[in-house]
Each structure stands twice: as structure tokens, then as C-alpha cells.
Amino acid sequence: MNTSPTSEHLKREIGAGSLALACVNVMVGSGIFVLPALVAEGLGATAILAYIACAVLVFLIALCFAEVGSNTTKSGGAYTYIEDAFGPWAGFLAGNLYLLGSISSDAAVANALADTLQYFFPLLRVDIYRILFIFFVFGGLTWLNISSVKNGVRFVVFASIGKLLPLVILIAIAVPHVETENLKWVISPTLDNIGSASLLLFFAFLGFETCLGNGGEIKNPRRTVPLGIFGGLIFVLILYVSIQLVTQGALGNNLSSHKDAPLAAVANLAWGKFGMVCIIAVTSISILGNLSGEMLSMPRILFAAARDGLMPKIFARIHPRFSTPHIAIIAYASIGFILAVSGGFRQLAVLASASLLLLYLGVALATIRLRKIQPAHTAKGFRVPGGMIIPLLAAAGVIWMLSNSSKPEVIGLSIFIAVFSMIYFAMLLVRKKRKG
Numbered sequence: 001m002n003t004s005p006t007s008e009h010l011k012r013e014i015g016a017g018s019l020a021l022a023c024v025n026v027m028v029g030s031g032i033f034v035l036p037a038l039v040a041e042g043l044g045a046t047a048i049l050a051y052i053a054c055a056v057l058v059f060l061i062a063l064c065f066a067e068v069g070s071n072t073t074k075s076g077g078a079y080t081y082i083e084d085a086f087g088p089w090a091g092f093l094a095g096n097l098y099l100l101g102s103i104s105s106d107a108a109v110a111n112a113l114a115d116t117l118q119y120f121f122p123l124l125r126v127d128i129y130r131i132l133f134i135f136f137v138f139g140g141l142t143w144l145n146i147s148s149v150k151n152g153v154r155f156v157v158f159a160s161i162g163k164l165l166p167l168v169i170l171i172a173i174a175v176p177h178v179e180t181e182n183l184k185w186v187i188s189p190t191l192d193n194i195g196s197a198s199l200l201l202f203f204a205f206l207g208f209e210t211c212l213g214n215g216g217e218i219k220n221p222r223r224t225v226p227l228g229i230f231g232g233l234i235f236v237l238i239l240y241v242s243i244q245l246v247t248q249g250a251l252g253n254n255l256s257s258h259k260d261a262p263l264a265a266v267a268n269l270a271w272g273k274f275g276m277v278c279i280i281a282v283t284s285i286s287i288l289g290n291l292s293g294e295m296l297s298m299p300r301i302l303f304a305a306a307r308d309g310l311m312p313k314i315f316a317r318i319h320p321r322f323s324t325p326h327i328a329i330i331a332y333a334s335i336g337f338i339l340a341v342s343g344g345f346r347q348l349a350v351l352a353s354a355s356l357l358l359l360y361l362g363v364a365l366a367t368i369r370l371r372k373i374q375p376a377h378t379a380k381g382f383r384v385p386g387g388m389i390i391p392l393l394a395a396a397g398v399i400w401m402l403s404n405s406s407k408p409e410v411i412g413l414s415i416f417i418a419v420f421s422m423i424y425f426a427m428l429l430v431r432k433k434r435k436g
Helices: 016-027 035-070 078-086 088-117 127-147 149-177 191-205 208-217 221-257 262-271 273-297 299-307 326-340 345-373 389-402 407-435
Strands: none
Touching: 016 208, 016 221, 016 273, 035 078, 035 191, 035 208, 035 221, 035 262, 035 345, 035 389, 078 088, 078 299, 078 345, 088 127, 088 273, 088 299, 088 326, 088 345, 088 407, 127 273, 127 326, 149 221, 149 262, 149 273, 191 345, 191 389, 208 221, 208 345, 221 262, 262 273, 273 299, 273 326, 299 326, 345 389, 345 407
């Protein structure tokens, strides 16, 4: 078992099982607890079509991530893959989009956690207590991940089991309450309806790629990356489809009237008030687990960008005792805290989704590019079957998904890319003047 430090001085301690659980933990966040009702509102019983669309796209993208991920031993995830394929400008944009999307998502999730726990702790409705709570959430996860990557992995395992087991139990107990009439297709959805619902549902699938931000801490990446990603994805797909079927089957047309907590409504039907309270508690664990998975992986993106000279070098420092990127972790958590106490959930969630989909497009194209410029290197690791077909299909699928975005979202993201492009070239100009 290889747990020796890498060339980046990071210890290799993450195996396939831990990587799969980390992917599950990040994806099964707050979204699945509310999305069944929102998707059914537009598609009814045909909501399963949106799951199929998302599943196909996720697997195509995952194949691309598995190929490029199994051929690198550097931390950084999508940023590293895109930078290797298209150069430092693309890497700079990818790193900033990735960080912006992740931090915005984490800030929104932290707010969702505080909102959920208001059911048990009314004091969280008071601003000062809410701010203190969010501070301790980010602070606690910061300490956990600085002290050791093993501690971060252990918490991910605990959070995954703590939220997944009740969901599996809920599915099993809700089955007797399913009415087959509620699962009959009574409408024929248009492609636009499916696309809009799929874009919304895709929120529940975001996150598996963040686990690859720990590339420098994954044991035997050529074996671990494919096994970890696909193991996690297969479990999540089965779980999501089962949840949609039991909620639709049990609640029927009433499902769309339970937009805030459809699973709690199912639990109330199956278990009564006790079941509802349990699901609300599980929702809180899920949200906290989502944050813990992000805090384990995403600061390594900042670390990788600093390592490659695209961010201040201070973020590339390694803790002398714990061998973890402590400055990057602290900076990431601090920005997340600031956004969490000042931002809005919906705006941050939309920004996160659009940013990550654009990155998925970059990784699909990077898969094609890296095959051409590094043919011998890519042949050694996992290789996507079918030549260029799967990367091209993944790219087309992402473009289709993004085409369902609203005009303001497209304009906002375009402005962000333009601004950071100007920042990048301004940095290059300053460096040239200093050298000259």
C-alpha cells in the first residue's frame, strides 16, 4: 500500500472506497430532498425522463473524468486537466470558475443548513446566532481538514452513512404506500420541458468531480479513479430513481404541493410526525456532509493553481506537521463564510451550476486534446472506449444542457469570463515588465 508523499509532499491516503463515498456524499446533498417535487411539477410521472437524461450525461462526463483523472498524479482536478490540455489561460479561467462555483454553492448550502435547523433551534432565526452558527460550521470543517486528510475522509464516511441509511429505509417503508396509478404517464412532455427539468435536476448530480481535486492524495489513481467514480455514481443513480418513484407513487398529484420537503411528506405518510422529524434531521446531516466533502476537495484546486503560478504562492504552502495545504483551506473557508452570511441561495446556486457545466465541457474537450498531444501517456491509464465518440457526445450533452439557461445567466457568465480573461492578461503584462 503506497501512502508515501508525492512530489507535492502530500500523502497518498485516499482509496477507491473512500473516493466513492466522497462522491456519494458530495452529490447526495440538499437537492434530492426537494427536487422530486420540482421536477414532477413540470413533467408529472414522466419525470423519470429527466433522470435518464441526467444519468446519460453524467456517465458520459464521468468517463472523460475517469480517463484524464487516471493519467495524472497532481492535485487540481478539472483545473489541472484543462490547463494541461489548453494552456495556462484556460487553466486560469477553469480554476476561477471552479472555485467561484464551489464557494458559491457551499455558501448557499450553509444557509440551507441554518434554515433547516431552525425547526429544532429557533434561535437561528436571529441574525447574530445564525452568523455564529455558520462561522462554527466553516471553522470546524477547516480544523478537521487541516489536521489530517484522514480526518476529513473519516467525517465524509460518517456523514455518508448517517444520511444514506435513513433514505434507504424511507424507500423501503414507503413502497407499500405507492399507488401504481400515480406512476402512469398521462402527458407527453416536449423536448423543451425535458430540457428545463433536466437542467434543474442536474443540481442533484453536481459534485462528483470535486473528489478528483485530491489527485495528489489518491492511492494508485489509474485504478482508484475509475472504480471510485463509477461506484459512487451507480449508487447515486439507483438511489435517486428509487426516491422519485416512491415519492411520485405515494403522493401522486399532491407531490407538487410539497415543494419544500417532499420526502418529509412521504415520511409523514409512512411514519407520522416522528418520520417527518427524522427526515428533517437527515436533511441537516446531508447538507453538512455536502459541505464536508467540498471542504475536503476544493481547497486543493486553489493549492494547485498557486503551485502553477496562477494564484499567489502563499496558497501553495504545506503545513509542516500535517502535510496539508492549510493556507488554501483557511482561505477557501473564509470566503465561503463571507458569502454565506451575505449572499442569496438561488443566485449562488444558479452561478454554481452554470460554472460547473462549463467546466464539464472543458474536460470533455480536454480528453480529446490530451489524446493528441500525450498519446503515450494517456495509453497507460484508463481509456474511454469508442475513440472520440464519448467525449464528443459529452460535449454535445453539456451544450444542450446549458442551452436551457436563461439569458441573464448566459450574460452574467460571459461577463465573468471576460473580466477574468482581462485579469489574466494584465497579470502576464505585469510579469513581463518585472522581468524586463
